[in-house]
Amino acid sequence: MKIFSLLKNDTWIKPYLTKYGKTLVLALFLGFMTFFCGGALMFNSGYLISRSASLPENILVVYVPIVLTRAFGIGRPVFRYIERLTSHNWVLKLTSELRLRLYNVLEKDAVFFKDKHQTGDILGVFSDDIDHIQNLYLRTVFPTIVGWLLYAVIVIALGFFSWFFALAMLLLLGVLTILMPLVALLVNGAKQEQQKQIKNKLYGGLTDNVLGVSDWIFSQRGQEYVSQHDAQEGQLRAVNHELKQHENLRNLLVQLVVAVVTVVIVCWAAFQFPGNHGGAANWIAAFVLVIFPISDAFTQIPGAAAETDIYQDSLSRLNDLSTDEAPTKQETVADPKQLAAGLKAPFKLAVNDLCFSYPDGRRNVLENIDLSLEQGQKLAILGRSGSGKTTLIHLLRGDLKPVSGQITLNGVPVSDLGDEISQFVGVIHQAPYLFNTTVRNNLKIGDENATDEQLWQVLERVGLAEMIRQLPAGLDTPVDEAGQRFSGGERHRLALARILLQDVPLVILDEPTVSLDPVTEQALIETFVEVLAGKTLIWVTHHLQGLSLMDQVIFVEDGELKLNGSPAQLAAENEYYQKLLRIDRGSF
Template identity: 60%
Template structure:
């Protein structure tokens, strides 16, 4: 069973929260100081107001003798909202800077290990990280750290201040306020802390359940079990609502105790001040109202402490999840890698997605010459797509090497887009103009160059016939275009990108045979002067390739020209017959 780290161990090794305490420490200290001044001004305002009212009421002519308290009342009355406003600006500015950096760091982690991430986490986990965890770390500062530190500062200030008037009453307030500052938060942690941690886990589970089932909603519908999914989800949601209600019930009871405690403190201050400053009118008796009224604005400073304490446990879970993510390494943007040529050399390549898992590719050796047309065949799960990711540099080999012009492909990082272009199974068109969609290949391309590539892929006349031509808006995902037209637009992007190597990742899947053949003819005609690596699962169009290889269980099973394999390789002959719908025994 995995050992759960203690709070001390977790925060000692934390790389997601602690660094920002130092990075923006100036704003942090300013926010805390302004928060203290806000409540100090509120208390001082009520203190002066109480003294002023008492002094003015004792003898009407005293109004001429209380000029200083009047000025102080004005000053604290103005400073309280001003400090509060500035404190909110500074604290939220600090938190927004921090969460902005957290999100950027999280996105860099997701981008760096996107392929591995999907193999370890579900979509719901990613949503939980983006929504729940970052949001909880934001609340860690706004609802826990800031209010707690400010309340502790006020607590110390009040006890010391009262100690100057009466040491024994200072000790009494140390105990009475200690109930609010320490005891009630502790009880909240013990009772509601575990519930809130369970609440957060339940929310994350709902994220995973909902996203998993929404992505597969068609299967639920086709199997006529849609209502079953809805009822199961509503049942889980009902459990979460019941948990929410338990938390709210305890919070209402605790808040009642909290307000009762403040009532007792107010009565105690009133009783002490009456004894400490005796008199009927004027003199020392003017201080009674001053001390008693000071209690009320301080309630706002101490009331959030139980809520802040009970939420501390859920922050621990968020920090642990974020610290379990891989480290973000800074990319070297200075070195520009220029391959000596476009030859791809694969030497004794082995790869697995997990150190303990079986290799997806095993001891693969292969050379791909410049301008060669290579087809990679294999059944689903044979390792074709993994090999494509290795060629693109998205993955690093577990053993062996894969180089482009003598440089490991994984070292190119983003620069690989200058050498290798990719057309996927389902090219995506964005909701913008046609010209903007095509210019994704090269943003600075002129309108004339865009028309040239559209003519090369056979779309020029069709787009000229549209009312707005290149300025025609594409609907979301490009659904107004057929599958073949979307692939031709993707090919136009590649032609603008003008990379020496083009990787076709099963681009004709789902198309009818006639459209498929027309699209393949367009691909190979327009890309005749480039290296083509075509990943496919069947043999239509393979006769146009220079070489065909077949991967089975991660190993290279056959290699040769289409003509040689069809004449000499029995396995290829069987595949060819099956692909043509013939029975071959």
């Protein structure tokens, strides 16, 4: 079975089976004792009823069964309660470790996630996969193991009375614990795989279409999408209906097998313990009644097996993710906080012989890059789409580690600074995001302790103070969802105000003017340069407007530096740059 192969080669779950092995064994033991007490309670009760009905000569004759009935009656709910606490505690420990590991893996791989997965995949990983792993143990593994333990104990115990009858129970109970689970797994497998594929398609399709809903509306094909989605929902409902029918049929067959087992035990007990009143006949009710609480353990197993296929995709997806872990114990890892505390102005950013390739290793995205920026210098990075500009920015922020070479801030590798890099590097993206809250709260993302006076100061510097004062509630005015109250240029200025509050020495502008008109673009560039004076400025762009304000210009093409120099020097001496200028001005 595929599930067994996945569990055998699993690198996500198996390490924690050993780590929390004692709790796992305790949970299984308590689960076994729950059913054992339930069976023993009915066994003693059956004997007690029969023995009492035969007019015992003395109350002491039934005293022991009375005490045992009380003990097992109390023990069953107690063991059940403790088993639930223990098993759920074990599973919650496991899933919390899995979630932490999943977040760490995805954070490392976040830059390239969309290159390898659809947006809907991440929703599937977080919303389904970890929950599926949790259910795999609570609803499949634990009930199955407990059922198998009871199966073995019952067959062995009956062997002391009759090996022939023990063999008969081995076969009959084997139908519930082995045969029917295998049949359920095979019959439901294809339908569950179909159900899973439809669900995954709905996940990806719904996410994709919601993100592009405006295009559906503008093309006047909204109803077509709704019809398409309804058709997929209809397919899912049809598959769910078939699975429900299979489940009902399976439950009917399970109950029929339990009925057959009960009849067989009645016949065997009557033959094994003959008599009219009292004596051996008192054991007949004991053996017959015990089947009812014990059968609950066996009737769960076919249903648990039927759900197994649901979890296969989750295990596969988790194990297909990158499993790179933290550095080995032998490596000495510096504390990012200590590294950050040792960095003092002026700050020098150095890129030395930098090479980087994607995880698939097909080619180097960046190769042999060398740069040096002193405090306060302004650098423009030019290049076509896909030339490696964005990757270079992620490397400069320490989000990625070079394959070879180094990027250092005052001699400290930026990748070693971890989250502390935010003390030194700020980024303004193409489309700065404003949250659906007040202007004040959006600005305080830069510094949550900023006073109103500081907020007005940075708004004044970015040219928005007068406009904000005219809003209905000033700083407490809601910005609306995604900042729709403001224009593109105003959103960029608010993002700049955040950076000023953050007060970082190095600011990266990742094509912030790409969607603006030329007049707004030029005014915004001039604002950036003026307001960020004294800070190191790295501006990623794809055309040449405003480059005269920069100290240095580099052009990245096919992962290499095509040109490097000051704007004036390149305009006077470099033919390639001169050609780019003519193209940008439309005079080529």
